[in-house]
Amino acid sequence: MDGNSLGAPSQAVADAIAERVDEWRRRLVSGWEDWIELPGRVGDLLGEVALGAAAGQVVVGDSTTVNLYKLASAALDARPDRRAVVVDADEFPTDRYVLSGLAERRGLAVRASVDSDTALVLRSHVDFRTGALRDMAAVAAATHTVGALTLWDTSHSLGAVDVRLDDAGADLAVGCTYKYLGAGPGTPAFLYVRRGLSDTLRSPIQGWFGQHDQFAMGEEYRPVAGIGRLSGTPSVLDLAAVEAAARVLGEAGIAAVRAKSSALTAHAIVAADSELSALGFELATPREADRRGGHVALRHADAWRICRALIEHESVVPDFREPDILRLGMPPLTTTFGDVTEAIGRIRRVVERGLHLGYGSARTRVT
Amino acid sequence: MDGNSLGAPSQAVADAIAERVDEWRRRLVSGWEDWIELPGRVGDLLGEVALGAAAGQVVVGDSTTVNLYKLASAALDARPDRRAVVVDADEFPTDRYVLSGLAERRGLAVRASVDSDTALVLRSHVDFRTGALRDMAAVAAATHTVGALTLWDTSHSLGAVDVRLDDAGADLAVGCTYKYLGAGPGTPAFLYVRRGLSDTLRSPIQGWFGQHDQFAMGEEYRPVAGIGRLSGTPSVLDLAAVEAAARVLGEAGIAAVRAKSSALTAHAIVAADSELSALGFELATPREADRRGGHVALRHADAWRICRALIEHESVVPDFREPDILRLGMPPLTTTFGDVTEAIGRIRRVVERGLHLGYGSARTRVT
Numbered sequence: 045m046d047g048n049s050l051g052a053p054s055q056a057v058a059d060a061i062a063e064r065v066d067e068w069r070r071r072l073v074s075g076w077e078d079w080i081e082l083p084g085r086v087g088d089l090l091g092e093v094a095l096g097a098a099a100g101q102v103v104v105g106d107s108t109t110v111n112l113y114k115l116a117s118a119a120l121d122a123r124p125d126r127r128a129v130v131v132d133a134d135e136f137p138t139d140r141y142v143l144s145g146l147a148e149r150r151g152l153a154v155r156a157s158v159d160s161d162t163a164l165v166l167r168s169h170v171d172f173r174t175g176a177l178r179d180m181a182a183v184a185a186a187t188h189t190v191g192a193l194t195l196w197d198t199s200h201s202l203g204a205v206d207v208r209l210d211d212a213g214a215d216l217a218v219g220c221t222y223k224y225l226g227a228g229p230g231t232p233a234f235l236y237v238r239r240g241l242s243d244t245l246r247s248p249i250q251g252w253f254g255q256h257d258q259f260a261m262g263e264e265y266r267p268v269a270g271i272g273r274l275s276g277t278p279s280v281l282d283l284a285a286v287e288a289a290a291r292v293l294g295e296a297g298i299a300a301v302r303a304k305s306s307a308l309t310a311h312a313i314v315a316a317d318s319e320l321s322a323l324g325f326e327l328a329t330p331r332e333a334d335r336r337g338g339h340v341a342l343r344h345a346d347a348w349r350i351c352r353a354l355i356e357h358e359s360v361v362p363d364f365r366e367p368d369i370l371r372l373g374m375p376p377l378t379t380t381f382g383d384v385t386e387a388i389g390r391i392r393r394v395v396e397r398g399l400h401l402g403y404g405s406a407r408t409r410v411t
Numbered sequence: 412m413d414g415n416s417l418g419a420p421s422q423a424v425a426d427a428i429a430e431r432v433d434e435w436r437r438r439l440v441s442g443w444e445d446w447i448e449l450p451g452r453v454g455d456l457l458g459e460v461a462l463g464a465a466a467g468q469v470v471v472g473d474s475t476t477v478n479l480y481k482l483a484s485a486a487l488d489a490r491p492d493r494r495a496v497v498v499d500a501d502e503f504p505t506d507r508y509v510l511s512g513l514a515e516r517r518g519l520a521v522r523a524s525v526d527s528d529t530a531l532v533l534r535s536h537v538d539f540r541t542g543a544l545r546d547m548a549a550v551a552a553a554t555h556t557v558g559a560l561t562l563w564d565t566s567h568s569l570g571a572v573d574v575r576l577d578d579a580g581a582d583l584a585v586g587c588t589y590k591y592l593g594a595g596p597g598t599p600a601f602l603y604v605r606r607g608l609s610d611t612l613r614s615p616i617q618g619w620f621g622q623h624d625q626f627a628m629g630e631e632y633r634p635v636a637g638i639g640r641l642s643g644t645p646s647v648l649d650l651a652a653v654e655a656a657a658r659v660l661g662e663a664g665i666a667a668v669r670a671k672s673s674a675l676t677a678h679a680i681v682a683a684d685s686e687l688s689a690l691g692f693e694l695a696t697p698r699e700a701d702r703r704g705g706h707v708a709l710r711h712a713d714a715w716r717i718c719r720a721l722i723e724h725e726s727v728v729p730d731f732r733e734p735d736i737l738r739l740g741m742p743p744l745t746t747t748f749g750d751v752t753e754a755i756g757r758i759r760r761v762v763e764r765g766l767h768l769g770y771g772s773a774r775t776r777v778t
């Protein structure tokens with residue numbers, strides 16, 4: 045029940061990695077004739093099957109953190125006269141740390157709401173704690189009204205929610221590929237820049253993979269046109285995994301995947317209402333299907349101890365998130381309705397039997 | 412003959428990747444209990460077997476470009492009153508682009524020589540074109556005399572030369588793992604910060620992998636002590652490859668590897684002198700064994716056309732580097748003396764038969 049932290053491997057992904065290793069052995073350095081195009085090729089595929097992004101706007105490479113940094117820095121350069129950035133205090137840590145670091149260096153204020161002095165709004169599409177799904181188009185409209193740019197972190201929606209970056213008027217986005225997509229631990233993130241914007245953005249990290257005529261190795265840095273200028277050196281093995289995982293998602297179809305995801309979370313909510321509400325659990329996730337992503341969060345004063353007991357006594361692995369959230373991730377490609385029923389039943393059993401009472405509190409853990 | 416662009420896979424590396432995929436399948440998210448330590452664990456191993464770096468000073472993760480950026484930015488922050496950086500005009504492109512980007516943003520001059528206004532000196536340990544090996548200790552001494560910091564790019568020495576970062580008084584270093592080490596295309600780079608310096612350096616990219624008490628997800632960014640603060644999210648699959656490749660190198664022993672590398676390049680130089688000097692080739696690599704790295708560079712006016720003909724007619728894959736260099740890489744773990752003899756013989760055959768004359772000039776290619 046933690047596939048929204050790390051998805052499970054499909055056979056297609058495992059096979060693709062083994063085939064890429066074999067290709068490396070056969071082709072050696074000549075493999076780069078094809079591999080050099082992987083960030084854009086896999087980016088376009090991901091844009092098509094998962095992100096609602098037309099070709100030429102997505103590249104895959106680097107971590108979510110590095111991509112957030114590149115895009116946020118470039119966006120602030122593009123709004124040099126604005127004095128503030130907007131990010132929620134409960135936003136995912138790396139998003140806040142990256143943005144506050146950039147803001148501090150430039151003397152910008154970090155605020156909670158948008159106004160005419162805002163350069164950039166950074167938001168998660170799905171909240172990593174509660175699972176709340178934000179209305180991307182509404183945020184984009186409000187942000188564009190004041191002339192600011194939007195940067196979306198889709199880490200908790202990619203592969204579970206039908207993300208529509210183009211239709212929603214998103215400017216910039218990032219997200220990781222190891223959660224619902226299931227490409228593997230630490231596989232590279234994507235970055236998206238809407239068409240028309242990429243030629244004006246300049247990466248703060250001037251790498252040779254964004255250089256015009258890369259192998260001429262010219263004296264001056266002259267970035268290529270388009271999204272490629274924001275691309276870093278690709279991990280060729282990891283990109284085999286991301287490409288295979290994206291194909292699996294494409295075969296299932298994101299609309300069908302989202303429909304199953306909504307049904308799974310609805311099933312979990314009904315089961316939690318019926319079996320867990322009398323045991324001190326409270327639903328933190330929106331009840332309206334179109335206002336939540338692919339996971340369900342339950343608040344409980346003993347959430348951390350319950351989480352430990354579930355792992356050790358019941359072989360159920362959820363996630364604990366500070367301060368009181370038990371998070372149940374259910375990647376639609378690999379989770380059955382029976383899995384959800386069983387997990388809720390085991391949570392009930394742990395609490396009814398007091399199996400969690402033998403563990404220290406969360407505060408003991410955090411040292 | 413291009414293993415200094417991309418090394419060949421050992422069976423140990425291929426096996427380690429397959430085992431890591433299997434571990435992911437078995438352990439799912441609980442694998443992170445061990446994987447979280449990979450950047451430092453593999454970094455320490457690499458420090459021991461290849462870099463002459465005691466534990467706690469090396470982490471593996473992110474690309475060479477991103478690591479250069481992080482370290483150069485942090486070093487410039489540490490010398491806020493200095494107005495210049497030093498990098499050679501013929502340094503590897505990404506090194507120049509990264510540093511000139513940082514310098515431009517801060518209004519610093521980019522110079523070719525060190526003086527009392529220098530904040531940072533960036534140098535390659537082995538020149539990517541000529542194979543010349545720089546005296547790390549001498550550069551460090553000259554740099555430290557004026558109070559500047561040194562940043563070394565060891566991409567072309569790691570795994571071929573006995574790098575001794577600690578002994579040489581290096582401050583900072585980066586390097587990639589896919590050349591002589593043979594970890595695989597696009598595998599992550601390392602970064603090194605000498606003991607005592609890491610606590611004072613702050614990454615410009617404030618990611619959650621450098622955060623104190625990472626999973627408490629605190630409001631403020633508070634970097635951990637030591638090298639870990641400069642670490643990014645690790646690619647767990649790639650790190651399996653880097654770890655396995657480092658173990659193979661450790662079994663052979665870097666001293667033995669360097670001895671064979673010197674003998675291989677000496678053999679290539681003798682053979683080129685005898686077979687190629689009458690055909691317009693000129694040695695660009697130092698003849699003294701202790702002044703060169705693991706590759707041999709030959710200048711020729713038709714270098715690009717000869718390179719094409721070698722690949723297509725003779726199944727010999729060297730590298731061409733602008734403007735006139737034919738680069739012969741010979742990773743000591745996988746290259747035999749017979750390979751070198753055969754390659755030089757085939758170069759002679761191509762030129763004697765004029766097989767290269769059917770190809771356009773390099774200038775035609777660069778469009």
